[in-house]
Amino acid sequence: MTVRRxxxxxxxxxxxxYHSPQVDVEVRLNTNESPLAPPxxxxxxxxxxxRDIQWHRYPDRLASELRTRLADLHGVEPSQVxxxxxxxxxxxxxxxxxxxxxxxxxxxxxxxxxxxxxxRVAGSEVIQGARGEDLSLDLGEVGSVVSTARxxxxxxxxxxxxxxxxxxxxxxxxxxxxxxxxxGLLVVDEAYGQFAPWSALELISEDTPLVVTRTFxxxxxxxxxRLGYLIGPSWLVAELxxxxxxxxxxxxxxxxxxxxxxxxxxxxxxxxILNEERGRLDVALHELPCELWPSSANFILFRPLxxxxxxxxxxxxxxxxxxxxxSGWPGLEGCLxxxxxxxxxxxxxxxxxxxxxx
Ligand SMILES: *Cc1c(COP(=O)(O)O)cnc(C)c1O
Numbered sequence: 001m002t003v004r005r006x007x008x009x010x011x012x013x014x015x016x017x018y019h020s021p022q023v024d025v026e027v028r029l030n031t032n033e034s035p036l037a038p039p040x041x042x043x044x045x046x047x048x049x050x051r052d053i054q055w056h057r058y059p060d061r062l063a064s065e066l067r068t069r070l071a072d073l074h075g076v077e078p079s080q081v082x083x084x085x086x087x088x089x090x091x092x093x094x095x096x097x098x099x100x101x102x103x104x105x106x107x108x109x110x111x112x113x114x115x116x117x118x119x120r121v122a123g124s125e126v127i128q129g130a131r132g133e134d135l136s137l138d139l140g141e142v143g144s145v146v147s148t149a150r151x152x153x154x155x156x157x158x159x160x161x162x163x164x165x166x167x168x169x170x171x172x173x174x175x176x177x178x179x180x181x182x183x184g185l186l187v188v189d190e191a192y193g194q195f196a197p198w199s200a201l202e203l204i205s206e207d208t209p210l211v212v213t214r215t216f217x218x219x220x221x222x223x224x225x226r227l228g229y230l231i232g233p234s235w236l237v238a239e240l241x242x243x244x245x246x247x248x249x250x251x252x253x254x255x256x257x258x259x260x261x262x263x264x265x266x267x268x269x270x271x272x273i274l275n276e277e278r279g280r281l282d283v284a285l286h287e288l289p290c291e292l293w294p295s296s297a298n299f300i301l302f303r304p305l306x307x308x309x310x311x312x313x314x315x316x317x318x319x320x321x322x323x324x325x326x327s328g329w330p331g332l333e334g335c336l337x338x339x340x341x342x343x344x345x346x347x348x349x350x351x352x353x354x355x356x357x358x
Contacts, residue, residue: 049255087228164295
């Protein structure tokens, strides 16, 4: 039989996809994972849950127990919680329900690339607003994008990946008003929320077109599990439950989420250790020929001033240290992003960078 290739949707065929190159190195500081494993008690609890699961039965479709525990954690109703396979699946489900063909999604670059990637795959038009010179959000730009394009979904990311910068409560409230005025939805991606001094979760209510997304991938040290959630109005969660595939969240993952929630204190300890370690890295980077941005997350964006970023990235890899090369991202010429690792990993990174730049 002759081999015939089938053409993908035209808008998909021209896409480049999402790439985060993995290179085999000793010090991996490129994907903002936690360098610290979750506690042994958590692993034991998951192992024991695995033995108790009725493997021949479908999981609890609504993940009711997990939603209830997350609702308790945040002081909201279980009907205001939606859980999925990573916050990326949360965002995809949200975009399928509220974006899609004939609708637009607004992002302010540079920000997390998956917001626009997911929007495009769902068939939405993506409106890319620009941040200011210093990479902070420009409310004038937000206002003009929102009133002109009237996006169904507007994204903020706080702390923003890859800059690490936090939006103030005043900024989020202002954007929320702009978005509400045109009948749109504001999504605040708080993948790094626990590292930050405040959370937009305090603005959630049934009458507000606002959702906040969170993930277990970073602060909870569970990137391997692919678990994320959002908090938002119950009328919105009800729409998401119609869109998501049945039984999308497997029993083991639901159990893993529940087990994690028994170790909130450990998670908060890891967050404060990493925040302190970020302070140390920030001071050390300021002593090198680098420009850097004030981060409230577990990573730092920096721009080497005396060597181009591609060269620095390569010379770090030669020293077995992997960081994220952001220099090709909009507005981030010459920039690299380093994830906060363990003290030992960060010392390896700093020593390598010192050799390269000084
Ligand atoms: C890492 C990250 C996520 C996490 O996505 P998961 O699918 O939950 O792993 C979401 N948003 C931002 C901004 C991130 O940096």
